[in-house]
Amino acid sequence: MTTYYSEEHEWVTLDGDLAIVGITAHAAEQLGDIVFIEQKEEGDEFESGDEIGVIESVKAASEIYAPVDGEVVEANSILENNPSTLNESPESDAWIYKIKLTDPSQLEGLMDLAAYKTFIA
Amino acid sequence: MTSGPKRTPLYSLHCELGGKMVDFAGWEMPVQYPMGIMGEHNICRTKAALFDVSHMGQVILRGPNAAKRLEALVPAALMELEVGQARYTFFTNNEGGIKDDLIVSNAGDHLFLVVNASMREQDISHMTEALGGIEIIEIIDRALIALQGPAAEQVLMTHCPEAIGLKFMESITALIDGVSCKISRLGYTGEDGFEISIPEAQAEQIARMLLDHSECFPAGLGARDSLRLEAGLCLYGNDIDEMRSPVEANLTWAIQKRRRLEGGFPGATRILTEIAGGTNQKLVGIKPHGRAPARAGVEIQNQNGQSIGEITSGGFGPTVGGPVAMGYVDSKEVDLGSQVNLIVRGKPQMAEICALPFIKQKYKR
Numbered sequence: 001m002t003t004y005y006s007e008e009h010e011w012v013t014l015d016g017d018l019a020i021v022g023i024t025a026h027a028a029e030q031l032g033d034i035v036f037i038e039q040k041e042e043g044d045e046f047e048s049g050d051e052i053g054v055i056e057s058v059k060a061a062s063e064i065y066a067p068v069d070g071e072v073v074e075a076n077s078i079l080e081n082n083p084s085t086l087n088e089s090p091e092s093d094a095w096i097y098k099i100k101l102t103d104p105s106q107l108e109g110l111m112d113l114a115a116y117k118t119f120i121a
Numbered sequence: 122m123t124s125g126p127k128r129t130p131l132y133s134l135h136c137e138l139g140g141k142m143v144d145f146a147g148w149e150m151p152v153q154y155p156m157g158i159m160g161e162h163n164i165c166r167t168k169a170a171l172f173d174v175s176h177m178g179q180v181i182l183r184g185p186n187a188a189k190r191l192e193a194l195v196p197a198a199l200m201e202l203e204v205g206q207a208r209y210t211f212f213t214n215n216e217g218g219i220k221d222d223l224i225v226s227n228a229g230d231h232l233f234l235v236v237n238a239s240m241r242e243q244d245i246s247h248m249t250e251a252l253g254g255i256e257i258i259e260i261i262d263r264a265l266i267a268l269q270g271p272a273a274e275q276v277l278m279t280h281c282p283e284a285i286g287l288k289f290m291e292s293i294t295a296l297i298d299g300v301s302c303k304i305s306r307l308g309y310t311g312e313d314g315f316e317i318s319i320p321e322a323q324a325e326q327i328a329r330m331l332l333d334h335s336e337c338f339p340a341g342l343g344a345r346d347s348l349r350l351e352a353g354l355c356l357y358g359n360d361i362d363e364m365r366s367p368v369e370a371n372l373t374w375a376i377q378k379r380r381r382l383e384g385g386f387p388g389a390t391r392i393l394t395e396i397a398g399g400t401n402q403k404l405v406g407i408k409p410h411g412r413a414p415a416r417a418g419v420e421i422q423n424q425n426g427q428s429i430g431e432i433t434s435g436g437f438g439p440t441v442g443g444p445v446a447m448g449y450v451d452s453k454e455v456d457l458g459s460q461v462n463l464i465v466r467g468k469p470q471m472a473e474i475c476a477l478p479f480i481k482q483k484y485k486r
Contacts, residue, residue, distance in 0.1 A: 032153065032157055032158055032343070033157050033158055033159040033160075033437075035412065035414065035437040035444075036412045036413050036414060036437075036444075038413065038466070054466065056413065056414050056437070058157075058158040058159055058162075058343060058347060058436065058437050058439070059152070059158065059343055060416075061414075061416065080412075083412070
């Protein structure tokens with residue numbers, strides 16, 4: 001399954017009709033020990049580039065930016081009480097949102113894994 | 122003068138240990154090592170953590186009546202400081218604000234001062250202007266490390282048995298691995314521990330030797346900040362500054378009785394008036410109820426939605442296991458246990474005014 005990456009260090013992957021969004025392992029590593037996440041709620045709509053949450057690490061607060069346009073279908077509730085999951089498995093268990101894509105073709109504007117690897121190198 | 126940030130004698134050791142280097146007050150310092158801030162913080166509370174604090178200024182004052190002369194700039198009683206004793210104090214300005222906080226120790230034939238990294242130049246020129254006839258020497262060829270935590274004594278004992286006799290705020294000059302070091306039993310983490318001033322050429326050798334101990338690990342500035350915050354210790358530039366008086370900052374304990382009676386330090390009028398009559402605002406501990414950290418700059422409101430103050434330091438306290446903060450609030454609002462709202466990203470978060478420190482300080486008295 002293809003995973004797409006944004007310059008703001010989010011990943012997006014298709015899951016049937018929906019897409020799953022999270023932060024990359026690189027982002028989690030840069031943030032350090034994550035202690036809190038503020039998430040949007042089901043039904044919240046957003047456009048690419050909008051702030052769709054805040055992650056607080058021991059060091060600082062960092063915004064999560066929407067990689068595409070869409071609507072929140074589900075926010076991962078595990079993260080509320082176990083924010084450190086974002087450090088442990090940012091690209092699997094610690095997905096942040098399931099979203100409905102407004103325009104699936106926007107994914108083509110994101111990076112693939114190889115391009116992202118070059119981007120963060 | 123070089124352009125980029127300066128490096129301490131332990132720079133290459135930090136890099137070798139995987140330190141994430143950042144520019145802090147003009148110095149290239151490790152904010153954390155691969156263990157991470159949380160892990161390093163916990164090591165300091167349970168074992169021993171080694172911090173490089175060489176960016177801080179080490180200054181010698183030597184000359185007739187140096188202690189008495191320095192009292193003209195700070196409100197601490199220094200003349201009665203015995204040889205080998207240290208005291209926390211601060212340079213005050215004429216308006217009763219704080220120019221910097223520092224440690225002064227009586228080293229026998231001189232005074233030994235440790236000042237904040239960002240204030241080194243300012244403090245030295247301040248003293249140079251005010252203390253004519255006193256020799257002021259900035260030590261630039263010694264590293265300063267802080268060995269902090271319940272196992273600090275055990276780690277140091279192997280290499281310097283004399284250090285064990287020290288109590289909190291006492292210092293000696295002693296050999297570690299054949300190198301003459303100035304060892305003081307103090308720190309800024311709330312834990313027992315030592316600060317050790319070492320000739321730069323031997324600093325790495327001694328740091329490595331201490332780190333060889335199974336209980337001792339390197340820790341960076343990130344952990345240092347969360348440790349001092351939990352310990353309720355002020356960070357210059359955040360919690361104390363040129364505007365805030367030591368009375369507002371709850372630092373009145375550092376103004377000894379003789380100085381309260383005699384005055385004779387900058388800003389004495391305001392400070393002594395405030396000691397007698399109180400202040401409009403007070404520094405307090407703040408414990409957010411939820412998980413969201415509230416950081417410096419966050420507005421504090423009372424239950425009626427009125428603004429009553431601002432957070433000056435805040436973050437996550439790993440030992441507390443949740444967010445902790447401190448800030449100034451209107452004195453009439455500062456009952457312990459008062460419920461307040463913190464405006465984090467525009468939304469009110471419930472919090473409670475609480476006593477400082479958040480953890481029990483474990484100094485060796």
